[in-house]
Amino acid sequence: MTAEERLLAYIDGELAAADSAAFEAEMAADPRLAAQVAAHRRLGQDIAGAYAPVLDEPVPPRLFALASAANDRAPRRRLGLPQWAAMAACLVLGVLAGRTLWPAQGPLAARGGALVARGDLDKALSRQLASEDGAIRVGLTFKARDGGYCRTFESAADHLAGLACRRDGRWAAQVTSAWSPEPAAGYRTAASAMPPAVLAAVDAAIAGEALDAAAERAARDRGWKN
Amino acid sequence: MNAFEREMVELLPRLRRLGRVLARAPADADDLVQLTVERALARRDQWRVGTRLDSWMFRIMKNAWIDENRARARRSDVFAPEEEGERAGADGAAAMEARLAAREVEGAMARLPPDQRIAVALVLVEGLSYQEAAEVLEIPPGTLTSRLVRGRAALMAQIGETGR
Numbered sequence: 001m002t003a004e005e006r007l008l009a010y011i012d013g014e015l016a017a018a019d020s021a022a023f024e025a026e027m028a029a030d031p032r033l034a035a036q037v038a039a040h041r042r043l044g045q046d047i048a049g050a051y052a053p054v055l056d057e058p059v060p061p062r063l064f065a066l067a068s069a070a071n072d073r074a075p076r077r078r079l080g081l082p083q084w085a086a087m088a089a090c091l092v093l094g095v096l097a098g099r100t101l102w103p104a105q106g107p108l109a110a111r112g113g114a115l116v117a118r119g120d121l122d123k124a125l126s127r128q129l130a131s132e133d134g135a136i137r138v139g140l141t142f143k144a145r146d147g148g149y150c151r152t153f154e155s156a157a158d159h160l161a162g163l164a165c166r167r168d169g170r171w172a173a174q175v176t177s178a179w180s181p182e183p184a185a186g187y188r189t190a191a192s193a194m195p196p197a198v199l200a201a202v203d204a205a206i207a208g209e210a211l212d213a214a215a216e217r218a219a220r221d222r223g224w225k226n
Numbered sequence: 227m228n229a230f231e232r233e234m235v236e237l238l239p240r241l242r243r244l245g246r247v248l249a250r251a252p253a254d255a256d257d258l259v260q261l262t263v264e265r266a267l268a269r270r271d272q273w274r275v276g277t278r279l280d281s282w283m284f285r286i287m288k289n290a291w292i293d294e295n296r297a298r299a300r301r302s303d304v305f306a307p308e309e310e311g312e313r314a315g316a317d318g319a320a321a322m323e324a325r326l327a328a329r330e331v332e333g334a335m336a337r338l339p340p341d342q343r344i345a346v347a348l349v350l351v352e353g354l355s356y357q358e359a360a361e362v363l364e365i366p367p368g369t370l371t372s373r374l375v376r377g378r379a380a381l382m383a384q385i386g387e388t389g390r
Contacts, residue, residue: 043386063263066264068234
């Protein structure tokens with residue numbers, strides 16, 4: 001080991017205890033050596049410090065979704081007809097369910113031929129940020145190709161996940177799917193286990209990328225107006 | 227989401243940080259992270275439960291970065307220049323100074339030869355032990371220490387002792 005390697009190994013905590021103690025004894029007797037150690041320690045702190053803020057940046061939603069929804073992911077490609085058909089069926093089912101299962105207090109209501117969010121779901125979609133926890137969780141927020149905002153949601157109480165887009169001052173469900181929270185509920189994330197039908201609908205509707213936390217907040221504060 | 231995905235999600239901030247050391251421009255760094263996650267998912271059967279996921283993914287990122295660099299060299303591309311002022315905000319003098327210092331470090335790191343840069347990043351930024359870093363880089367421990375020595379000497383010459 002060269003003198004330089006030994007010095008750095010000492011700073012990096014790579015010397016055995018006895019070697020480390022011997023090095024410290026040398027340092028005590030040699031101010032120049034001690035100064036070199038101090039300079040290298042400072043360099044190490046400067047380098048670690050320069051990159052530390054990256055840890056506090058919001059993780060881009062595309063990375064989050066990629067890593068967390070891995071189980072569900074069908075290959076990402078444009079939707080073919082069968083998938084559209086499946087989604088349409090899903091939506092019809094949702095409309096029926098809206099009429100029968102949630103007559104008065106359900107999360108969705110039929111209005112003018114569309115299924116729109118009501119009650120707690122409407123509140124969550126209008127006000128809640130992805131970073132906020134609650135009985136209903138909002139996942140991705142993005143701008144659709146037609147320019148309106150869309151958001152994915154998961155409601156544990158309703159066993160429902162879906163995608164809703166802002167139309168005429170309401171949140172219109174584009175697709176819904178049966179969903180239940182994972183049994184091990186200690187840890188959940190915005191994009192946790194979103195059903196494939198919802199991910200496919202996001203793929204089909206999204207223009208560009210999902211909003212980051214700051215853009216999401218700004219859009220909410222503008223009342224989801226463009 | 228199972229344990230593998232949960233751990234991978236928790237690792238994302240650190241993967242982004244290592245990506246930033248390697249690729250520098252934030253968009254390139256996130257592309258590198260995306261490539262890393264995609265490869266990790268494709269090869270998840272190769273990860274042995276009970277071993278460290280971070281080291282395993284750092285190794286995947288290292289290889290992805292090398293592949294990326296080769297592809298760029300073939301296309302005789304250059305790295306996207308970092309947009310100046312991109313991160314300029316309206317914050318105070320202390321924050322400005324810290325950011326300038328960080329830019330200086332980033333610049334000095336970018337000038338290191340790639341194999342020294344990643345060795346320094348794994349040990350000084352990610353806090354890996356020499357043995358762990360050598361395993362990530364798939365090199366003998368002696369090679370790692372010599373890269374660390376040369377890399378840190380170059381950094382010291384550029385940014386060490388500047389008025390502090």
